[in-house]
Each structure stands twice: as C-alpha cells, then as structure tokens.
Amino acid sequence: MSFRSTLSFTLIVLLTCVTVTSSAQERRYGAIRDASLPDWIKPAPPITPQDGWDDYVDLSPNFPPVGNQGGQGSCTAWAVAYYYKSYQEWQEYGWAYTDETRCSPAFIYNQINGGVDGGSSPSEAFQMLCENGAPPYGLMPYTDQNCTTLPSEEAFYAAIPYRSQETFYFPVHQDLEGLKAHLLNGNAATFAFTVYANFDNLSNFNNIYCLADINGDPRGGHAVCLCGFDDNLVTSDGVGAFKVANSWGASWGDAGYWWISYECFQSYFVTWEYAYYCTDRIDYNPTTLGIFRVNHSDRYSLAYTFGVGDTQSPTWSQSFFDYGGSHTPHPYPASNIIVDLTDAMPYLNQSSANDVYMSARDLRGWNGHSGQIIDFEVVQLEWPAVGEAEDLPVAIPDNGAFAYSELDLSVGVSTSISGTISGTLAASGNPYYVMGDLIVAEGSSLTIEPGTELIFFDHYKVDVGVDATFTADDVHFRPLISAVGWAGIRMDGSSSANSVQNCTFEYSKATGEGVEGYGGALYIKDCDPLVSANAFQDCKADKGGAVYLENSEAALEQNVFTANQASQEGGAIYCSNASSANIGQNYFDSNHASSGGAIYVEENSNWIETNYFIFNEASQEGGAICVNGGATPISGNIFVDNHANHGGAIASLDGMPGVHGNEFYHNSAQQGGAVYVTSEGFYFSENELNDNSASTGGAIYGYETYIYLTENTISGSEASNGAAINVWFSEITADQNCFWDNTATGNGGGIYMLVSTADMKNTLFGGNGANNGAAIYQISSDLTMINCTIAYNEGQTQSGGIALSNGSTAMLMNDILYFNTPASIFIDANSACDVYYSDVEGGWEGLGNIDASPMLMGYDDFALADWSPCIGLGISELQVGGDSFIAPGFDMDDALRPQPAGSDPDMGCYENALGSPTAVEPEAATAQPEEFALHGAYPNPFNPTTTIQYDLPVRSLVKLSVYDIAGRQVRALVDGYRDAGYHKAVFDASGLASGMYLLKLDTGEFTDVSKMLLVK
Known part of the structure; x- marks a missing residue:
C-alpha cells in the first residue's frame, strides 16, 4: 500500500481511565496524561483554508461506521487508529469501509497499555503510529475481552505502509481558528476533554456538551474524533459548536455523534491543553x-x-x-x-x-x-x-x-529469476531470488535439482503450463518475508509425469477470488503428479491450505503437514473430484480449517490410509477429516488430540465412507468426540477408540443416519449423554463391539438413543457409568439385542444396564445382564422390554430366563467360566409375534456358535467350548487345570466383599493371605490342603480401612501376589 494524502491528526492528552455505568451499560474512557510534552512533538505551523473560510463543515458522512470500545479503556486507540487513520485512507482511496480498509485500534492499544487495561498515553499512541503504523482491522480485530494479545507477524508487516511522518500540536485554548482551518481543508482531528455527569446522558441536553450544563465531579478524560463544526448552531453557552464522533456505539448520542460548544471546547475546565496531529508518509513503500x-x-x-x-x-x-x-x-x-x-x-x-x-x-x-x-x-x-x-x-x-x-x-552472491523459465536450476546458483512469477511454458520442462533454495521476494507463484513437466527434488521454497508469503506452485493440466519430492514449502499463500484462493502450496488440477516426502508448513488458502486437488489421481505419500490453514475447508488438503487420489503415510500436525482441519473430501473416493493426525482442528466439522460425499475408505490411521465443533477426528456429512482399523485417542468436540455422522451411511469396523470426549456423543454422534459397527472397542469416553455413542433419528447395526469404561454425566454411558433403532449382536457393555442407563438409554427408541453381555455397569438412579423411556421397546435374547447397579433394566410406564433365554439379575419374566451368577472369568474378562450356568441355556432361533430372531453363528471372538455343533448356544457374547455347564462345584470338577494360577479378586475395587479364584493342578498345601501395604497380614483366607481343581474364596473386608491390599497365594511350588483396592 502507499499513501498520498497530506492529512493531519489531533489528540488531546487525558488524565485517567474511568468506568461509568449508565442505563446498565458499561462505558469506558481511558487516556493517561503525559507528564510533559515530548521533544519530538512539534508546534503546528500556521494553517489557512485552501478554499477560503466557511461557517460549516461536516466530514462524518465519509467516516467509518461508529465503533464501540466496550469495557476497555481504549478510547485513545479508537481516536488514533479507527476514526482518524481510517478516514485518512478514505481521503486517499475513496474506498468503501470493510475490515480491510478500517484500521485496528487493538494494534495500538494492546502494545502501549503496559499489559493492563488501565488506559494509554496519547504521545505513545502517536509514537506507535509513527514508528509502526496501523494495520487493517481484519488482521487484528478488536475485542474488549482482551487487551494483551500481540499482533501477528502479518499484522506488523501490513501496518508499515500506514506509518505517519511527524507529530505536531495545537495549543487548543489559543488556536481555535487553526483547528477550524484544519477541518475546512478536509482533515479530521481529535481532541480530549474532561467528562462530567451530563455527558453520560447527553441526549437529555440535545446531544450538545455545554459549560452551562456541567454538574458533579470530573470523572476522567475521554479521547474522541472531531469531524466538523457549525458556527450557527445555538447552544446553552451561545452560538457555535464542533461535531464529534464518540466510541460508545451508535446507540449513544445522535447515532454515536455529538456536539461540543465553542465555549466548552475552549474552557480549561473541560478541554486539555494540547491537540495533536501527525502528517502522513506520502506514496510510501518500505524498502x-x-x-x-x-x-x-x-x-x-x-x-x-x-x-x-x-x-x-x-x-x-x-x-x-x-x-x-x-x-x-x-x-x-x-x-x-x-x-x-x-x-x-x-x-x-x-x-x-x-x-x-x-x-x-x-x-x-x-x-x-x-x-x-x-x-x-x-x-x-x-x-x-x-x-x-x-x-x-x-x-x-x-x-x-x-x-x-x-x-x-550485503548483496553477496545470488541469482535473480522471474518470468518464463525452463531447463535446470542447480544448487550452484543459490540462493535464487524470485523477483516475479515463474512460468513453465506449455510443453516445456523445468527441473530443480536437490539442494536448491528459492526465495520469493513477494507474493509470486510458479505456474506449470499445460503438458509442461515440473520436477523438484529436495528443494526449499520459502518467501523472503513470511508475512508476505509466496503464491505456491500451480499445475493445471500439466504433465502427469510431474513429481515433487523431498521439498520444503513454507509460508505459501493462495489469495484471490475463486480458484486463485485454492491450494496454498500446490494447486493440482487435471493431472496426476507424485507428491512425496515433502514438508508443508504454515501454508494458507481458502481451500486446501497446503494442497488442492481437482480431478486428479495424484499420490500424496510420506509428507509432513504442519500448521497449515484454510479459511474454508481442508487445512492441509482439499480433494474435489479427485476420484482415486491416494493419501497415505503422511503426518498431519496442528492444521486448521473451518471444516476438515487436515483433509476435506468432496464427492470423492480417495484412499486415506496409514496417516497420523495430531492436534488438528476445525471450527466446524471434522478436526482431522471431513467427508462430504463419495465412498472414501479411511483405514489404518491414528488420530490423537484432534478437535472440532462436530467430529473431533472425523465428520461424515454425506456419502458412505468406510472407516476401518483406525485408532482414536483423546479427540474432542461438542458433538462426536471422535466421529460425527450425518451421511446416509457410515461403515465403522475394527477401530479402537480410547478416551475421547464431547458434550454429547463422547466417541460417536449420529443424526439421521445409518451406522454399521463391527469389531470396534470404545473405552474411556466421556460426555453428558451418550458417553460412547449418541444417536438421534438414526439406525444402528452392531456386531462384536466392546463398550468399556465409558462415563456419561447424564444418561447413556454406552449408547444414548433418541427416536432411533438398534440391532445388536455379540456386543459387550462393561464398566460403563451414567446417571441412568449406564449401558444403554432409550427415548422413543427400539432395541434388539442378541447374545450380548451387559455387566458391571453403574447407574446413579434407576438402571446400570438398560433404561427405556417415552414409548421405547427392547427385545432381548440370549443376553447376560448381571452385576449392574442399581438394576439391570428400567422401563417407564410407556415402554416395554421383552426378554427371552437371558440371565437377568433380580429376574425378569420371560421364556427361558434365569437369575444366577453368570460366573464370568473376571471383572475385565467376560468369558464364561466352565461352570457357568449360562452355558447351553440360550436358543438358536426364536419366533415372536411373527418375527424370527436368530442367534449369530459366531461369538465375540469369532468362535463358532453353538459349541458343540447341534447344541443350544450359550447366553452372552462369548461361547464356551464345553457346550454345557458342569453339574458339580468347581473343586470337584472332572476337568482339572493344567497349571497354578491366581486370578485375583472380583470385583476389584470392592466394598466390602470380593471373591478370589485360584487354580491348583495338583493337591497342595495352600496359604491364601491378605496383607496391608506395610506388609502386615490382616486376614488368612485359606491355610490347609486343597485338592486339584478350580477354587474360590471370599474376602470380607468389613472393619478394614479403605486402601490398597495385597493378596498372596503360596503353595510351596507356586507363589503369586495380586493387588486389591477397598473403596468405602
């Protein structure tokens, strides 16, 4: 930018920063009096009107929209940067006011307030304007909630063309005519004054500040911008007043403007001694x-x-x-x-x-x-x-x-290049200073050899023409000034033999309308280059912060994408009509976009596999990946600490993507900590999801969708409702999934369903917690569960297992619902739950149901012990009301069901190989263990009793004892001979304090120790 006008600037120094509350609205002042006038501020020379004297002028129609400093004491910065400097640039360019043409008051205030919202000195505001300038508002927007954030590098750079030249002062009380001449010449000005009570409600005084109306004690000083005068305006003090713009918003005064009488303006009682203005640097371009x-x-x-x-x-x-x-x-x-x-x-x-x-x-x-x-x-x-x-x-x-x-x-040794280029750039010419756009003409070729460094002196690009060949290997592309950036490499219809390998791309920026704003480092259209082993860092664009693909089968492999940004979609990569591009073995770190923090896929079927995503973020959907159409396979990836409003790791908005074999850790969102789904279909298989969190749907959130889940493990998730999964108006089909240790502060520790249906088989819910429905919570929803295990879940109110409300239904077959607190099933008066051939603690009416401890192998092992009563008590097929329900042919671990063939299946999600329960106590069972084993305590933690299981392959002298952490024996559970077999003992810790205890098994031939936690 350059500045050509000879405009000026004035400001009166103020004494204090004060807050006043009027009509329940906080209003701040905020200038600090200079102890003395700095030497570099000079007296104003005589000024005369260029077009002669007049009795009226009003510059306000060409002022920026009235602003509001809010709760900060930043009035000086608003006067200096926002009103005066913005208007000065309008005088030069005549442009409409936008965030790119208004100047930022935050740039000034945040650097001169000393790190505390206590106001600022006018001389320091002018010092900042002369030394550093003021950038466009959009590069440093104002907020009254923060006064210490420093400008970005881009804001510092953009401020420099707005530097002022010199600062001058008027003696306000002696030179009223000089200030009026200044206004008649079309220049805005500022001044400062002492605020009294009548100013807060100036509309009661015709929006004119007059000496005759002043009452009360002084409240402090306030800086504002002078925009006109009227010699004929009648006031309470006489005739004549200045027009002023305030920074308290358009709802105050006369749409944000007001008047001050000449008598009031020239009063030492009100106006401070000096007014300041500064001249501009004309046609200024820094070098x-x-x-x-x-x-x-x-x-x-x-x-x-x-x-x-x-x-x-x-x-x-x-x-x-x-x-x-x-x-x-x-x-x-x-x-x-x-x-x-x-x-x-x-x-x-x-x-x-x-x-x-x-x-x-x-x-x-x-x-x-x-x-x-x-x-x-x-x-x-x-x-x-x-x-x-x-x-x-x-x-x-x-x-x-x-x-x-x-x-x-010093100039040193370098090579300057620009324009049409072909042939070879070798490292011997380093550094290459790019002084204009580089063009690889149609049909020609350019090879950049390893070790070459290209430094772009301005926002220039490399344009690879139609059928042109571009090869870059181990090349460093960077701008001279990162705040300026460079425009990247654009391949549109270029040769598919192109390759970009082992290169470094830094601070490239795609700017402009439409496609000119796509692909910060690489814009690839209608060609299929190899993009491999490159580093993309701090690149920016509207779409595809680093790479934009359209109608391309490019291979993006083994690249590193760090801190790239897109203002719209695809912080690192945007795929549009790239039907089979392969994105594999890349590393994505701290990329950001509105949607698709790392990758955005639109109507494509790209392969996204074996990548690592960490700390990527989207302000809307898909912290790492956002899919909007197509059937993109997403497999073998790792997602860690990604964040978005919807879908911390993945958002599926449309299409039918398949997500297989991925790992999700510590991702977070408002909805769907790991995954957010609104697409027509979503296939989710063999994924591990650990410790993800969201307000709703800690791991997965679905809305008006179909979700197919198979062989997934979801654990450690947290949310208000639906710690693992939260679905609305959706359909779920689930097989061989594990929901473990998920916690909802509201309802549905495992799954929360609203007007949805779920068909589940071979699914395990263990250790989940919620207020109600620690495993599943249904609202107006329908559930079918066959061969599922729901155990050790804890609810705070009605159910630790399943809770049905508001007309919900459930059909349970071959299930185990045991060790859930306070109950395994809760239904309200409008819901129904039909249970068949299932083991339900507390009993439940229905054909084939039992109420007996299922004899699970342990708190974290839900397989059936060989003596479990649930073995062989399931049913292979059940007819209910004309519907047929069939037990799955495989169990949770893909073992055949039933075993042996021809028998009845077991209850629960695991099939025991024995095929029927033992008829004797474990100590007398004919099947003997092959080795000594201490299985530990169950449950653990416990209060006050727990059961210990241990195995003896031969008759042994057994000592089973409990010790505290100091090594003192507190209980002898077994002390004598026991026959070979499976044994158990009960430990009652009543009377003992909460804490860690050690369990020791000693048979002479075998010794083992296990820990137990007593929690009271």
Whole structure:
C-alpha cells in the first residue's frame, strides 16, 4: 500500500481511565496524561483554508461506521487508529469501509497499555503510529475481552505502509481558528476533554456538551474524533459548536455523534491543553525491514534500537517500543516482529558490506524476568539483499544492560529469476531470488535439482503450463518475508509425469477470488503428479491450505503437514473430484480449517490410509477429516488430540465412507468426540477408540443416519449423554463391539438413543457409568439385542444396564445382564422390554430366563467360566409375534456358535467350548487345570466383599493371605490342603480401612501376589 494524502491528526492528552455505568451499560474512557510534552512533538505551523473560510463543515458522512470500545479503556486507540487513520485512507482511496480498509485500534492499544487495561498515553499512541503504523482491522480485530494479545507477524508487516511522518500540536485554548482551518481543508482531528455527569446522558441536553450544563465531579478524560463544526448552531453557552464522533456505539448520542460548544471546547475546565496531529508518509513503500523474534517473559519492559555502523557510535539509529508507565508482565508469543528500517537507506551502501545491529534492553531490570534474542535478519527489497545474524541466541540480562545482535547486510552472491523459465536450476546458483512469477511454458520442462533454495521476494507463484513437466527434488521454497508469503506452485493440466519430492514449502499463500484462493502450496488440477516426502508448513488458502486437488489421481505419500490453514475447508488438503487420489503415510500436525482441519473430501473416493493426525482442528466439522460425499475408505490411521465443533477426528456429512482399523485417542468436540455422522451411511469396523470426549456423543454422534459397527472397542469416553455413542433419528447395526469404561454425566454411558433403532449382536457393555442407563438409554427408541453381555455397569438412579423411556421397546435374547447397579433394566410406564433365554439379575419374566451368577472369568474378562450356568441355556432361533430372531453363528471372538455343533448356544457374547455347564462345584470338577494360577479378586475395587479364584493342578498345601501395604497380614483366607481343581474364596473386608491390599497365594511350588483396592 502507499499513501498520498497530506492529512493531519489531533489528540488531546487525558488524565485517567474511568468506568461509568449508565442505563446498565458499561462505558469506558481511558487516556493517561503525559507528564510533559515530548521533544519530538512539534508546534503546528500556521494553517489557512485552501478554499477560503466557511461557517460549516461536516466530514462524518465519509467516516467509518461508529465503533464501540466496550469495557476497555481504549478510547485513545479508537481516536488514533479507527476514526482518524481510517478516514485518512478514505481521503486517499475513496474506498468503501470493510475490515480491510478500517484500521485496528487493538494494534495500538494492546502494545502501549503496559499489559493492563488501565488506559494509554496519547504521545505513545502517536509514537506507535509513527514508528509502526496501523494495520487493517481484519488482521487484528478488536475485542474488549482482551487487551494483551500481540499482533501477528502479518499484522506488523501490513501496518508499515500506514506509518505517519511527524507529530505536531495545537495549543487548543489559543488556536481555535487553526483547528477550524484544519477541518475546512478536509482533515479530521481529535481532541480530549474532561467528562462530567451530563455527558453520560447527553441526549437529555440535545446531544450538545455545554459549560452551562456541567454538574458533579470530573470523572476522567475521554479521547474522541472531531469531524466538523457549525458556527450557527445555538447552544446553552451561545452560538457555535464542533461535531464529534464518540466510541460508545451508535446507540449513544445522535447515532454515536455529538456536539461540543465553542465555549466548552475552549474552557480549561473541560478541554486539555494540547491537540495533536501527525502528517502522513506520502506514496510510501518500505524498502528495508528488520525481522526479529525474542523470547522473554516481560515483553512490555523491553525497548529496542536498530542501527547502522558501530553499536557505540552508529551513523543511524532508530528506537522502537520504548514506552513507560506501569505494566504487568506478559511473555512474547513465538512469532516474528517486523519493523521498518527504510529510514536507514541513506546510510547503507549497496556496493559494500554494511554493519547493522539491534539492541534489546530491559527498562525494568532486576525484576526476575530475562530472555533472549532468538532471530534477527534484515532484508533489502530493492538491491536485493538479505542479512542474517549468526551470533544467536543472545541473552537479554535482567539488569538494564544492552544486549546486541549484529549482522552483515550485503548483496553477496545470488541469482535473480522471474518470468518464463525452463531447463535446470542447480544448487550452484543459490540462493535464487524470485523477483516475479515463474512460468513453465506449455510443453516445456523445468527441473530443480536437490539442494536448491528459492526465495520469493513477494507474493509470486510458479505456474506449470499445460503438458509442461515440473520436477523438484529436495528443494526449499520459502518467501523472503513470511508475512508476505509466496503464491505456491500451480499445475493445471500439466504433465502427469510431474513429481515433487523431498521439498520444503513454507509460508505459501493462495489469495484471490475463486480458484486463485485454492491450494496454498500446490494447486493440482487435471493431472496426476507424485507428491512425496515433502514438508508443508504454515501454508494458507481458502481451500486446501497446503494442497488442492481437482480431478486428479495424484499420490500424496510420506509428507509432513504442519500448521497449515484454510479459511474454508481442508487445512492441509482439499480433494474435489479427485476420484482415486491416494493419501497415505503422511503426518498431519496442528492444521486448521473451518471444516476438515487436515483433509476435506468432496464427492470423492480417495484412499486415506496409514496417516497420523495430531492436534488438528476445525471450527466446524471434522478436526482431522471431513467427508462430504463419495465412498472414501479411511483405514489404518491414528488420530490423537484432534478437535472440532462436530467430529473431533472425523465428520461424515454425506456419502458412505468406510472407516476401518483406525485408532482414536483423546479427540474432542461438542458433538462426536471422535466421529460425527450425518451421511446416509457410515461403515465403522475394527477401530479402537480410547478416551475421547464431547458434550454429547463422547466417541460417536449420529443424526439421521445409518451406522454399521463391527469389531470396534470404545473405552474411556466421556460426555453428558451418550458417553460412547449418541444417536438421534438414526439406525444402528452392531456386531462384536466392546463398550468399556465409558462415563456419561447424564444418561447413556454406552449408547444414548433418541427416536432411533438398534440391532445388536455379540456386543459387550462393561464398566460403563451414567446417571441412568449406564449401558444403554432409550427415548422413543427400539432395541434388539442378541447374545450380548451387559455387566458391571453403574447407574446413579434407576438402571446400570438398560433404561427405556417415552414409548421405547427392547427385545432381548440370549443376553447376560448381571452385576449392574442399581438394576439391570428400567422401563417407564410407556415402554416395554421383552426378554427371552437371558440371565437377568433380580429376574425378569420371560421364556427361558434365569437369575444366577453368570460366573464370568473376571471383572475385565467376560468369558464364561466352565461352570457357568449360562452355558447351553440360550436358543438358536426364536419366533415372536411373527418375527424370527436368530442367534449369530459366531461369538465375540469369532468362535463358532453353538459349541458343540447341534447344541443350544450359550447366553452372552462369548461361547464356551464345553457346550454345557458342569453339574458339580468347581473343586470337584472332572476337568482339572493344567497349571497354578491366581486370578485375583472380583470385583476389584470392592466394598466390602470380593471373591478370589485360584487354580491348583495338583493337591497342595495352600496359604491364601491378605496383607496391608506395610506388609502386615490382616486376614488368612485359606491355610490347609486343597485338592486339584478350580477354587474360590471370599474376602470380607468389613472393619478394614479403605486402601490398597495385597493378596498372596503360596503353595510351596507356586507363589503369586495380586493387588486389591477397598473403596468405602
């Protein structure tokens, strides 16, 4: 950007930052009086109207929309940046006001407030404007909830063309005519005044601030922007007033505007002594920039100086960020800061080496905060030249001493390239300075050899033409200034023999409308290149932050995608009509988008396999992957700590994707911590989901969809309702799944169903918890369960197993529902549950049902012991009301059911190989164990009793004892001979304190120890 107008700027210094509450709305002031006028602020020269004197002017129709500083004391920054500077740029360009044409008040306020919302000094606001400028609002939006976030590197860079030149002052009380002439010349101004009670409700005084109306004590000072005057306006003080824009929103005053009488304006009682204005840099384009990064825990205490020549006697120097006042320590973010060193150009020599330095000094030493200069470089855009410091890092001491970093800035050896290019770029020409777009013409070829470095001096691209061949191997593509970026490589109809391998892509940005904004680093359309073993970092686009694919069968393999961003979809990769692109063995870390934090697939059937996704994020759907159409296979991937609003790892919005053999850990969302499904179908098999969380649907959330689940394990999930799965208006078919240790603070520790149906076989629910329905909670839903096991689940109210409400139904066959608290089944008056050939604790009416301990192998082993009463008591086929229900031919572990063939199946999800229960106690069973074993306690944790099982292959002298953690024996459970066989003993811990206990089995030939936890 450049600036061509000779506009000016004024502001009165204020005394304090005050909060006033009026009509239940918080309103802040917020300027701090300068102790003295800085020497660099000069008296204003005489000003006369260019078109002669007039009695009226109003600039407000061309002002930016009225803003609101809200609850922050940021009025000075609103006056300086938002109103004045935004209007000044309108004078130059005549553009409509958008987030790209208004200036950011947060950029000014957050850097000069000392890290606390206590207001800011006008002189420091002008100092910031002259040294650093002010960026577009969109690069640093204002919020009154944060006053310490530092600008991004991009915001620092974008602010520089808006730098002001010099600052001047009016003696306001003596030079009213000079200020009016300033306005008549079309220039806005600002001033500051003392606020009294009548100002809060100025609409009661015709929105005119007058001396005659002032009452009460002064409340503080307030900075505002002057936009006109009317010599004929009648006020309570007389005739004549200035028109002013306030920063309290359009609902205050006259749509945010008000008047101040001339008498009030010239009163020492109200208006502060000085008004300030600053001139603009005309047609300004920076040529020399300093880029640095600092690690320090108290950024507001540091001041910097950049200079040319010797550090003690430089030929030129300029200070930055040298602000005083009170402060609160805040650390620097891990990003670069850019300052303008163009004023040093007269002191730099293009034909020789130049010594350039930066110094950092802690203005508030001895306060326990120290740090380092991490990076420092200077770029000269016209020669061109780049200088990088080699003495880093440099410690910044906590004693007020200067820390210096020095570099050499010289043209050196380089190769400048631009325009049409072909042939070969070799590393011997390094570095290649790209000074314009590179074009590989139609039918030609360009090979970039290993070790080559291309540095883009502005936002230039590499355009690979139709049928052109592009080969890059071990090449580093980066911009000179990361905030500017470069425009990436665009392959549209290029040769499918293209390959991009072992390359590094940094800070590439696709900008513009439509496809010009797609594919930050690579735009690939109608061709099928190999993209392998590359690193993509900090690339940006509207779609496909790093890579955009359209109608392409490209192979993307073994690449690393880090911190790429898309404002719309596909933080790293966007696939559009790429019917068979293979995305495999890639690493995706900290990518971000609106949808598809790492990958977005639209109407495609790409293969996404064996990738690793970590810390990716989407503000809407699919923290790692979002599928919107097609039948994309997603297999063998690992998803860790990804996040989104819907679907922390995967969101399936449309189509019928297949998700197979993946692992999901610690993903989170509002809905569907791991997976969010609204597509017509979703096939989910052999996946492991551990410790995922969401507000609803800790692991999976489905809405108006069909979900097929087979051989999945979902454990450790958390949610309010549906810790593992939450479905609305959906259908579930499930076989051979395990729901273990999931917890809902509301209902449905395993599954929460609303107006949905579920058909489940060979499915296990164990150790889940919820308020009600710790395994399954149904609302107006229908459930069929065959050969399922629901055990050791805990509900807080009615059911630790299944809870049916609001007209729900359930048909249970061959199931085990035992050891659930407080009950295994709860139904309300409007629901029904039919149970057949099942083992239900507490009993349940129905054909073939029993109520007996199922003799499971353990708390974490739900197979049936050989003496279980559930063996052989199931049924192979059941006719109910004209419907036929058939037991599955395989069990949870794919063992044949029933065993032996021709017998009746077992109850529960595991089939025991014996085929029928033993008729004798375990001690007398004919089948003998083959080895000694201590199976430990069950349940564990327990209160107050638990059962211990142990195996003896031969008759033995058994000592089974319990010890506390200090090694003291607290109970002898068995002390004598026992025959070979399967044995059990009961430990009653009544009278013992909660805590860890040790269980020891000693037979002389065999010793083993197991832990037990007593929780009372």
